[in-house]
Amino acid sequence: MSSDTREKILQAAFTVLSRQGYENTSIKDIAEEAGVAQGLVHYYFKSKQLLVLAVLEYVCRKVEVGGGVEGEAGALKAFEETKEMMRSSRDTKALYIQLIGVGLHDPVIGAGVREFIGRDRAHVEDIARQVLHEREADPSPARGIAGVVWAAILGIIVQKLVDPEFNSDEAIDTLAVMSLSAAYPPGQGG
Amino acid sequence: MSSDTREKILQAAFTVLSRQGYENTSIKDIAEEAGVAQGLVHYYFKSKQLLVLAVLEYVCRKVEVGGGVEGEAGALKAFEETKEMMRSSRDTKALYIQLIGVGLHDPVIGAGVREFIGRDRAHVEDIARQVLHEREADPSPARGIAGVVWAAILGIIVQKLVDPEFNSDEAIDTLAVMSLSAAYPPGQGG
DNA sequence: CAGGAATGATTGACCGTTCAACCAAAGGAG
DNA sequence: CTCCTTTGGTTGAACGGTCAATCATTCCTG
Numbered sequence: 001m002s003s004d005t006r007e008k009i010l011q012a013a014f015t016v017l018s019r020q021g022y023e024n025t026s027i028k029d030i031a032e033e034a035g036v037a038q039g040l041v042h043y044y045f046k047s048k049q050l051l052v053l054a055v056l057e058y059v060c061r062k063v064e065v066g067g068g069v070e071g072e073a074g075a076l077k078a079f080e081e082t083k084e085m086m087r088s089s090r091d092t093k094a095l096y097i098q099l100i101g102v103g104l105h106d107p108v109i110g111a112g113v114r115e116f117i118g119r120d121r122a123h124v125e126d127i128a129r130q131v132l133h134e135r136e137a138d139p140s141p142a143r144g145i146a147g148v149v150w151a152a153i154l155g156i157i158v159q160k161l162v163d164p165e166f167n168s169d170e171a172i173d174t175l176a177v178m179s180l181s182a183a184y185p186p187g188q189g190g
Numbered sequence: 191m192s193s194d195t196r197e198k199i200l201q202a203a204f205t206v207l208s209r210q211g212y213e214n215t216s217i218k219d220i221a222e223e224a225g226v227a228q229g230l231v232h233y234y235f236k237s238k239q240l241l242v243l244a245v246l247e248y249v250c251r252k253v254e255v256g257g258g259v260e261g262e263a264g265a266l267k268a269f270e271e272t273k274e275m276m277r278s279s280r281d282t283k284a285l286y287i288q289l290i291g292v293g294l295h296d297p298v299i300g301a302g303v304r305e306f307i308g309r310d311r312a313h314v315e316d317i318a319r320q321v322l323h324e325r326e327a328d329p330s331p332a333r334g335i336a337g338v339v340w341a342a343i344l345g346i347i348v349q350k351l352v353d354p355e356f357n358s359d360e361a362i363d364t365l366a367v368m369s370l371s372a373a374y375p376p377g378q379g380g
Numbered sequence: 381c382a383g384g385a386a387t388g389a390t391t392g393a394c395c396g397t398t399c400a401a402c403c404a405a406a407g408g409a410g
Numbered sequence: 411c412t413c414c415t416t417t418g419g420t421t422g423a424a425c426g427g428t429c430a431a432t433c434a435t436t437c438c439t440g
Contacts, residue, residue, distance in 0.1 A: 005419075021295025023213040027396060037421045042397065094294050101291030104284050104351060105211025114352055121349075147361040148342050148368065151349060155341020159311075161294060162304055171337040178338065178368040195385080216429060227387040232431065 006044045009034045010058045013051055018091035022052065022098050053112035056099060059092045060116070066127060071134040072180070075127050079176045082153060086160055086168040093157050124150045131183050141183070149179050196234050199224045200248045203241055208281035212242065212288050243302035246289060249282045250306070256317060261324035262370070265317050269366045272343060276350055276358040283347050314340045321373050331373070339369050 012034035016025050027048060031038040045051035063085055066078025096116075103113035125146035132139045152175050159166045202224035206215050217238060221228040235241035253275055256268025286306075293303035315336035322329045342365050349356045 021292070023292065024295065026394075028394090038396095039398080039422070040420055043419075048396065098291040098294060100348060100352070101288040102211070102213065104288060105214065110352075117349070117352055141364070144357075144360045144364040147346070147349060147356070148364045151345020151361065151365075152338050152342040153345070154348060155344035156337070158290060158344060159307070159337060159341060162290070162300075162307055166337070167334075170334045171341065174331070174334040174338045174372065175341075178372045181371055182364065182368045217431085218429080228430095229388065229432080230386055233386075238430065 005036065005040070007058075009036065009041055009044055009051075010055055012036075013055045014059055014091070014095070017052065017055060017095055022102055027051075047108070049106060049108040049112075052099065053109060056095060056112070056116065059095065063089045063092055066123070070130055072131050075131050075180065076176065078127055079172055083169050083172050086157070086172070090161070094161055097158060097161060121146060121150045124153075128179075128183065131180070135183065137183070145179060145182055148182075149175065195226065195230070197248075199226065199231055199234055199241075200245055203245045204249055204281070204285070207242070207245065207285055212292055217241075237298070239296060239298040239302075242289065243299060246285060246302070246306065249285065253279045253282055256313070260320055262321050265321050265370065266366065268317055269362055273359050273362050276347070276362070280351070284351055287348060287351060311336060311340045314343075318369075318373065321370070325373065327373070335369060335372055339365065 009030065013025075013030045016029045016033050020029065027041050028038050030051075031041050034041075041051065045054060065081040065085055066074060068074070069077045099109055099113050100117075103110035125142055128142040128146045128149070129139050132142055153172075156166075156168055156171045156175070159171070160168045199220065203215075203220045206219045206223050210219065217231050218228050220241075221231050224231075231241065235244060255271040255275055256264060258264070259267045289299055289303050290307075293300035315332055318332040318336045318339065319329050322332055343362075346356075346358055346361045346365070349361070350358045
């Protein structure tokens with residue numbers, strides 16, 4: 001079956017990328033891991049870059065965060081799920097961070113990564129907007145707050161990847177307090 | 191002269207790395223840019239990895255932030271300087287982000303990057319501790335706050351790199367407000 | 381003339397991508 | 411039911427190139 005093979009290659013690529021990193025991963029390695037001829041990889045994916053972006057898409061669909069609940073409760077739920085995600089999904093996060101770096105100089109990967117980040121950020125902004133709306137506050141700071149919250153989560157991911165001892169729970173709790181107090185209407189205190 | 195040549199290679203390496211990115215930069219490219227023979231690069235730097243780490247060290251010494259002033263004023267000064275840094279030093283930041291990604295799978299670069307991040311974070315923590323001390327508050331949240339602030343700055347750097355339209359000034363101002371209000375003694379409001 | 385600085389050819393390996401050929405299954409035609 | 415054609419998934423060798431690292435050699439300075 002066709003789409004079966006495609007997925008097998010995606011899975012193998014993720015395995016090898018997680019083990020060796022982007023720059024030490026060759027198409028040959030991926031083909032071997034998948035138990036398939038080298039040429040077949042290019043049959044399903046036009047280039048290494050497009051393959052890797054497909055892998056990112058493939059593994060990120062499994063770790064989405066913060067759906068269902070609305071308003072501040074939804075924000076708190078999203079923070080909790082982020083804490084959970086920080087404990088698992090190490091390889092997925094590592095791939096994400098790596099591709100951000102590669103994308104700074106590779107146009108194809110850069111475009112893909114930019115789209116990913118845009119989607120991520122819009123998601124955070126959406127939650128921020130809901131909180132502000134629930135509090136009947138001016139929604140305009142949502143964009144700025146989302147920028148900082150998204151940024152902080154990315155940085156926390158990096159710290160956790162680089163130093164597994166890093167207390168990401170504490171960091172996310174601190175971030176939750178900071179961001180929710182920043183979303184209070186002016187003059188109301190935090 | 192010896193140390194002159196060494197520095198010439200460092201500068202050339204930075205130029206090429208900024209233009210092409212880590213994985214597309216070869217020793218040969220660097221040697222050509224520096225106007226020296228290929229072998230000379232390995233004469234001064236045992237491996238490509240050690241060279242690149244030396245480059246990071248070399249260019250980061252020029253963009254340090256937040257010295258001199260103490261306490262909350264020092265924190266505000268550091269935030270202002272960070273805004274300024276966000277406007278310039280694009281290549282330095284790009285190299286930093288890239289090496290974080292590479293370091294996730296390369297032990298040599300990983301060790302170097304870990305040291306860099308550790309130094310960076312300790313610096314932020316120091317400032318946080320000063321602010322808390324000035325406010326005669328419990329210094330123990332300093333570590334958590336520093337983790338989030340450092341994280342947010344890294345994430346803001348990434349957003350600015352990926353999307354030059356990103357309003358990093360707004361983001362850093364928001365972060366300043368958020369973090370300083372998080373550093374208030376409990377029950378005092380923000 | 382000794383020794384550090386500098387050269388650049390060489391080594392041995394690896395890369396992403398392309399391509400002609402192979403094969404199993406499906407579809408019609410007789 | 412059989413033979414022939416078409417399709418498209420699959421193969422693995424080959425191509426043109428690049429790479430980090432080594433080393434015998436030459437240069438230059440003190």
